[in-house]
Amino acid sequence: MSYIPHTEVERQQMLAAIGVTTIEDLFDAVPASHRFPALNLPEAMSEMEVAAEMQALAESNEHAGDFALFRGAGAYHHFVPSAVNHILLRGEFYTAYTPYQPEMSQGTLQSIFEYQSMMVALTGLDAANASHYDGATSLAEAVTVALEVARMKRKKVILSHAIHPQYRAVARTYNQGRDVKFVGDSGRADIADLMDMIDEQTAMVAIQYPNFFGQVESPETIRQLADRIHQVGGLLVMVVNPLALGLLKSPGELGADIAVGEGQPLGIPLSYGGPYLGFFATRSEYVRKIAGRIVGETVDQDGRRAYVMTLRPREQDIRREKASSNICTNQGLMALAACVHMSLLGKQGIRKVAELNYHKAHYAAAQIDALPGFTVNQDKVFFNEFVVRCSKPVSAINQALIEQGMIGGYDLGADYPHLKDHMLVCVTEMNRRAEIDALAEALGKAGN
Amino acid sequence: MEPLIYEISVPGRTAALLPDCDVPLADLPGGYVRDEVALPEVSELQVVRHFVNLSHLNHAIDKGFYPLGSCTMKYNPKINEDMARLPGLAHLHPLTDEEGSQGALALMFQLQEWLAEISGFAAVSLQPAAGAQGELAGILMIRKYHLDRGDTQRTKILVPNSAHGTNPATVTMAGMEVIELPSDDEGNVDLAALRAACDGEQGRHIAGMMITVPSTLGLFDRGILQIVEIVHNAGGLMYMDGANMNALMGVVKPGELGFDVMHYNLHKTFSTPHGGGGPGCGAVGVAERLIKFLPGPIAAVVEPAAGEDDAPLYGLMMPEKSIGRLKAFHGNFGMHIRAYAYIRIYGGEGLKDVTRHAVLNANYIRSQLKGVYHIPYDRFCGHEFVLEGHFEDAPDIHALDISKRLMDYGIHPPTNYFPLIVPEALLIEPTETEDKATLDGFIDAMKKIAQEAREDPHMLKGAPHTLPVSRLDEVRAAKELVLCCAPLLKMVE
Numbered sequence: 052m053s054y055i056p057h058t059e060v061e062r063q064q065m066l067a068a069i070g071v072t073t074i075e076d077l078f079d080a081v082p083a084s085h086r087f088p089a090l091n092l093p094e095a096m097s098e099m100e101v102a103a104e105m106q107a108l109a110e111s112n113e114h115a116g117d118f119a120l121f122r123g124a125g126a127y128h129h130f131v132p133s134a135v136n137h138i139l140l141r142g143e144f145y146t147a148y149t150p151y152q153p154e155m156s157q158g159t160l161q162s163i164f165e166y167q168s169m170m171v172a173l174t175g176l177d178a179a180n181a182s183h184y185d186g187a188t189s190l191a192e193a194v195t196v197a198l199e200v201a202r203m204k205r206k207k208v209i210l211s212h213a214i215h216p217q218y219r220a221v222a223r224t225y226n227q228g229r230d231v232k233f234v235g236d237s238g239r240a241d242i243a244d245l246m247d248m249i250d251e252q253t254a255m256v257a258i259q260y261p262n263f264f265g266q267v268e269s270p271e272t273i274r275q276l277a278d279r280i281h282q283v284g285g286l287l288v289m290v291v292n293p294l295a296l297g298l299l300k301s302p303g304e305l306g307a308d309i310a311v312g313e314g315q316p317l318g319i320p321l322s323y324g325g326p327y328l329g330f331f332a333t334r335s336e337y338v339r340k341i342a343g344r345i346v347g348e349t350v351d352q353d354g355r356r357a358y359v360m361t362l363r364p365r366e367q368d369i370r371r372e373k374a375s376s377n378i379c380t381n382q383g384l385m386a387l388a389a390c391v392h393m394s395l396l397g398k399q400g401i402r403k404v405a406e407l408n409y410h411k412a413h414y415a416a417a418q419i420d421a422l423p424g425f426t427v428n429q430d431k432v433f434f435n436e437f438v439v440r441c442s443k444p445v446s447a448i449n450q451a452l453i454e455q456g457m458i459g460g461y462d463l464g465a466d467y468p469h470l471k472d473h474m475l476v477c478v479t480e481m482n483r484r485a486e487i488d489a490l491a492e493a494l495g496k497a498g499n
Numbered sequence: 500m501e502p503l504i505y506e507i508s509v510p511g512r513t514a515a516l517l518p519d520c521d522v523p524l525a526d527l528p529g530g531y532v533r534d535e536v537a538l539p540e541v542s543e544l545q546v547v548r549h550f551v552n553l554s555h556l557n558h559a560i561d562k563g564f565y566p567l568g569s570c571t572m573k574y575n576p577k578i579n580e581d582m583a584r585l586p587g588l589a590h591l592h593p594l595t596d597e598e599g600s601q602g603a604l605a606l607m608f609q610l611q612e613w614l615a616e617i618s619g620f621a622a623v624s625l626q627p628a629a630g631a632q633g634e635l636a637g638i639l640m641i642r643k644y645h646l647d648r649g650d651t652q653r654t655k656i657l658v659p660n661s662a663h664g665t666n667p668a669t670v671t672m673a674g675m676e677v678i679e680l681p682s683d684d685e686g687n688v689d690l691a692a693l694r695a696a697c698d699g700e701q702g703r704h705i706a707g708m709m710i711t712v713p714s715t716l717g718l719f720d721r722g723i724l725q726i727v728e729i730v731h732n733a734g735g736l737m738y739m740d741g742a743n744m745n746a747l748m749g750v751v752k753p754g755e756l757g758f759d760v761m762h763y764n765l766h767k768t769f770s771t772p773h774g775g776g777g778p779g780c781g782a783v784g785v786a787e788r789l790i791k792f793l794p795g796p797i798a799a800v801v802e803p804a805a806g807e808d809d810a811p812l813y814g815l816m817m818p819e820k821s822i823g824r825l826k827a828f829h830g831n832f833g834m835h836i837r838a839y840a841y842i843r844i845y846g847g848e849g850l851k852d853v854t855r856h857a858v859l860n861a862n863y864i865r866s867q868l869k870g871v872y873h874i875p876y877d878r879f880c881g882h883e884f885v886l887e888g889h890f891e892d893a894p895d896i897h898a899l900d901i902s903k904r905l906m907d908y909g910i911h912p913p914t915n916y917f918p919l920i921v922p923e924a925l926l927i928e929p930t931e932t933e934d935k936a937t938l939d940g941f942i943d944a945m946k947k948i949a950q951e952a953r954e955d956p957h958m959l960k961g962a963p964h965t966l967p968v969s970r971l972d973e974v975r976a977a978k979e980l981v982l983c984c985a986p987l988l989k990m991v992e
Binding site: 053054055056057061062064065066068069070074075076077078079080081082085086087088089090091092093094095096097098101102104105106107108109110111112113114115116117120122124125126128130132134136137138140141142143144145146147148149150151152153154155156157158159161162163164165167168169171172173177178179181182184185186187188215217218220221223224225227228229230267269270271296297298299300301304313320321322323324325326327338344345346347348349350351352353355356357359361362363366367368369370371372373374375376377378379380381382383384385387391393394395396397398399400401402403404406407409410411413414432449453458461480483484487 | 500501503504505512513514515516517518520521522523524525527528530531532533535536537538539540541543546547549550551553554555556557558559560561562565567570572573574575576578580581582583584585586587588589590591592593594595596598599600601602603605606613616617619628629630631632634635639642643663664665667668669670671672673674675677718719720721723724748749750751752755756772773774775776777778779794822823824825826827828829830831832833834836839840842843844845846847848849850851852853855856858859860862863865866867878879902903906911912914917931932933934935961963966967968969970971972973975976977979980981982983984985987988
């Protein structure tokens with residue numbers, strides 16, 4: 052089995068044309084002492100054997116095709132219309148590369164332009180880039196922009212503890228070689244506490260909306276935070292769930308300067324954590340500071356409208372060591388998935404999906420809160436996730452749920468010691484009422 | 500041209516086929532709710548036609564030859580796509596408990612092992628989402644290695660002037676400094692300059708060196724063992740940019756040459772699709788001394804198999820002194836699936852054949868274009884080679900014109916104006932999956948263009964002539980900066 056098309060006759064013709072007798076002759080520059088090592092790998096397999104082996108691996112997993120899933124925590128099981136996958140499987144899209152040659156890449160370029168437009172609509176900001184690797188790296192890139200806006204003179208970055216723990220970890224990974232101080236997320240600081248931390252040294256403050264615990268801060272609170280950070284000349288960065296923006300006020304309306312987040316809820320499967328889609332949107336004044344590909348509209352020599360990657364001099368291949376980021380790709384195909392998905396949902400659909408999530412999560416929260424041994428934290432407005440305090444370890448409860456064909460909530464104790472025995476439950480439009488009722492029933496049994 | 504999706508939007512239309520709400524409605528939080536989102540209002544058929552029509556405007560591997568140097572645009576096997584869409588993989592939540600994700604963890608573990616074997620490294624992490632992230636991981640590991648030993652003055656990274664722009668950009672991101680090294684007239688690193696940079700007191704500031712093998716010129720550096728030795732002797736570590744791994748499988752193992760860390764591009768060497776610019780995977784492999792610094796989590800055996808017929812228990816593990824996470828969850832798992840399928844289908848001998856034929860194809864084209872174009876380094880190349888896209892007797896014609904004209908022949912242009920050290924560079928990488936007839940077609944087109952450059956330069960300047968659009972006004976795009984269909988968004992609102 053091989054994708055190499057050469058026949059023996061052709062190989063000989065080509066070698067003769069080059070003027071050598073064997074292919075091995077072409078490797079004369081490789082040190083002879085290290086040339087042609089053995090590769091200790093399994094032998095080749097036929098396509099059907101590979102498929103059978105991988106199917107067996109796949110089926111040994113506990114996945115949302117077989118189990119009712121009530122887990123989110125940054126990755127969500129949502130309905131994806133069939134048409135999305137059919138478009139993604141068009142070879143013209145998925146076997147193309149970065150549109151360096153715009154005349155041959157108008158399909159990719161226009162779809163990115165449309166994706167950027169939809170992200171602008173969703174976030175209420177002025178411009179979006181062609182995407183980053185995922186929500187976590189988008190946050191890390193937002194930190195870089197905030198530092199650049201402050202001309203590297205401000206070192207303080209305030210992060211809410213209610214931002215996804217892994218996103219905060221990635222922001223730290225990216226900045227370990229730079230002189231940056233991350234504060235705000237070591238304890239349980241609320242927005243008012245974050246406001247008190249803001250000073251003239253602060254480059255940005257970041258919050259998540261809805262936050263990692265599913266809660267939504269009030270528009271007034273966020274606007275106050277925006278005012279406070281703007282008073283000192285820093286930026287407000289919001290990590291947002293794009294589907295929640297089908298219902299909730301946009302970052303633009305709330306005073307955010309940058310909105311980043313995970314685009315996975317927009318038509319991208321769970322796929323054990325990736326590939327996903329990091330989106331990044333900002334106000335016009337910061338566009339020239341952001342990293343990543345950006346597509347702009349222009350005309351060709353004959354005056355026809357066309358699209359091209361623009362603001363290229365920001366990027367690493369031109370600026371080299373003076374570039375602020377080394378990113379050179381985007382998540383092109385994932386941005387296309389989101390673009391097709393948002394087109395299919397449309398203005399009415401995105402609202403409807405967001406409302407389905409909201410209503411179902413609230414129904415589930417009420418059912419669970421009524422159970423002895425479980426308390427739902429309902430201090431704040433929530434979207435499709437909520438925190439449940441359990442009277443037993445979460446792992447024990449989840450074990451009981453698995454036996455009932457259900458994957459329970461995320462165990463918060465590992466990331467937040469004060470939330471031992473708390474689970475983060477997620478309910479989406481994929482969870483039918485019967486599933487939610489079954490969850491409540493199983494929890495009732497498991498909790499006693 | 501295809502209209503924008505916003506231009507075919509009609510108020511009140513929707514393609515969403517969603518169920519009715521089957522639970523009692525909760526009160527919406529009044530002050531929190533926004534106005535409608537200005538998404539397009541279109542039917543499913545409109546959406547499908549729109550994107551199919553857009554797809555027709557692209558060139559792609561599935562449509563024709565794509566010899567884009569340094570990008571390894573090889574055939575992306577269809578089975579890979581089917582495997583990535585298996586429900587047990589596509590619908591697996593990343594925070595599934597260990598016991599419930601044994602299949603996925605086994606796949607990741609196996610892929611780590613195979614990648615380590617292919618390049619002679621001690622361990623591999625699949626975390627990085629792209630080559631650029633793999634580079635960042637590598638340089639952060641080198642940085643942390645020195646700091647961990649209390650060696651705080653090593654802040655400089657050597658980078659040859661032929662390097663891809665990501666290399667120096669990565670060094671800056673990691674808070675370190677670049678020292679650029681010249682190349683000699685054979686395209687190798689200038690050893691005298693390297694020795695000088697690593698000499699005495701200066702050498703004590705060298706954290707390491709980043710080098711692409713074969714180089715971005717497609718050439719295997721003849722001095723590679725000496726380079727590794729000089730840098731190691733100065734106390735620095737060696738980073739290999741594995742973008743060109745397609746020239747090395749079964750030919751040489753970077754780990755055995757003495758490299759300490761390398762990133763792989765699964766989307767180049769291991770056939771995962773480029774997707775119009777991503778997603779990719781920039782897995783990193785390391786020598787023994789860097790294992791504890793790997794980005795994590797990585798897949799590991801947490802309980803060995805009980806008996807011969809049993810499987811071990813796999814889990815996710817954070818290396819002891821990890822540089823940390825590079826993204827949420829466990830890397831671009833969808834790419835791991837595809838690379839797994841690819842390696843499984845080829846096996847060890849097959850992967851050797853991949854490299855042998857990639858190098859055969861590149862040398863074949865080189866031999867046929869020699870004399871027609873100036874080839875600055877006249878020696879056998881690896882999987883790609885560079886030629887100069889200009890002619891002394893046709894001074895107005897540049898690499899860009901040749902590139903644009905190739906489009907009229909149905910061929911995607913090579914990478915142009917890179918590497919920077921060759922004037923009017925055209926970097927040509929055919930890959931192993933192209934047959935001789937396709938290569939001959941490309942050679943013919945390049946010969947015809949060389950002729951056209953002399954006979955009809957004006958026509959060449961106006962190329963492409965047969966595409967949906969002609970050359971674009973890129974200055975206007977940057978100056979007027981239209982980044983979204985703003986007026987249309989308003990119209991929809």
